[in-house]
Amino acid sequence: MANIKVPYGKTHWDIKIPDENLMGVLESNVNEFKPELTQEEIVNRALDTPIGSPKLEELVKDKKDIVIITSDHTRPVPSKITMPILLERIRKVNPDIDIKILIATGFHRASTREELINKFGEEIVENENIIIHDSRDDESLVKLGILPSGGELWLNKLVEETELLIAEGFIEPHFFAGFSGGRKSVLPGIAGAKTVLANHCSEFIASKHARTGILDRNPIHEDMLYAAKKANLAFILNVVINSKKKIINAFAGDCEEAHLEGCNFLLDISKVDKVDADIVVSTNGGYPLDQNVYQAVKGMTAAEATCKEGGVIIMISACNDGHGGQSFYDNLANASSPREVLHKVHKISRDKTIPDQWEFQILARILDKFTVILVTDMYDPEKIRAMHMEHAYTFEEALEKAFEIKGKGAKVAVIPDGVSVIVN
Structure with missing residues (x-):
């Protein structure tokens, strides 16, 4: 037995x-991957060696404000580790910068205070400016164009108001977007309901390319990537985690290049016959x-x-x-x-x-x-x-x-x- x-x-x-x-x-080999560094060291290494982008510190040094997109309570992003590192590095070079943390709820319900504390820890919840995105609040949205699919691109207006937009997240196989992470922080993360609905249409969901582990010719991914670029998503920090929700690798930098490198890493260790x-x-x-x-x-x-x-x-x-x-x-x-x-x-x-x-x-x-x-x-x-x-x-x-x-x-x-x- x-x-x-x-x-x-x-x-x-x-x-x-x-x-x-x-x-x-x-089983994937994610749990067999044994990093030599601590979780904090993995994150800092990624931030020290960004892919296709200047370092985060260079991006923030002359800015007055920044918005950090992060996932909601339904995603196991280890923000208790990643967010303090991001905040420390940002404030080290720009102590007076105004920081807003935007919770990417997508089409989900709002996160509760208890869920936010579970995600970030009490100190961040008490002391940081945390804003929860509401996809159905038209007053909080701005139209930024038309998606490749033809749908209207409505995003949280903070993306237009801020000088710098970055995102943290994690990469896992996704059952119709191919992989999570990267561009997905913007669409569906901080998109309006109308935009999410257009992107998630029945025609796209039925596409043979809208499947786990596939980005090439995936119409849902193509919409998402377009949205991230229209939002001027300047920098991402994406981690890969194991079944114990521990960080085993991290990728930082350009929202497309860094994400793709992370996806390729995960594909190599997650494929099963x-x-x-x-x-x-x-x-x-x-x-x-x-x-x-x-x-x-x-x-x-x-x-x-x-x-x-x-x-x-x-x-x-x-x-x-x-x-x-x-x-x-x-x-x-x-x-x-x-x-x-x-x-x-x-x-x-x-x-x-x-x-x-x-x-x-x-x-x-x-x-x-x-x-x-x-x-x-x-x-x-x-x-x-x-x-x-x-x-x-x-x-x-x-x-x-x-x-x-x-x-x-x-x-x-x-x-x-x-x-x-x-x-x-």
């Missing part, structure tokens, strides 16, 4: 798979990414890439924050089947994209081909079933259900961290 540790919320579960059923454990499994077990990497069903779709796409059509995906995700989006939930729960959702969404034009459409489109795509069993003891089973998924309180219960569907001899693959791998 194979014993495999998988993340669940802020804890881990030990799951057991019979040896005769286990086909493989699909697919297997044809009847049952695939996946997770969303634990807290904070497994707080809701909406985010859990990401981990499901990793399973989708290696599961036989008609197979079973067992998704282990705490979902303690519920479904994660009312439109996301309603569009699935109010449909008679996932196929109905797909028929509906494919008829929606770019300029008519509705909230959370991309997420329920991808989940419907998965549900149309696979049975999904969501494993959680923190969310209402009835609501899970309303979204056309099965529910189990424990992994053992889920595996038993999966064997009932696919047979006792079914082959099982396990992806301990579904958001960290690129399956191809």
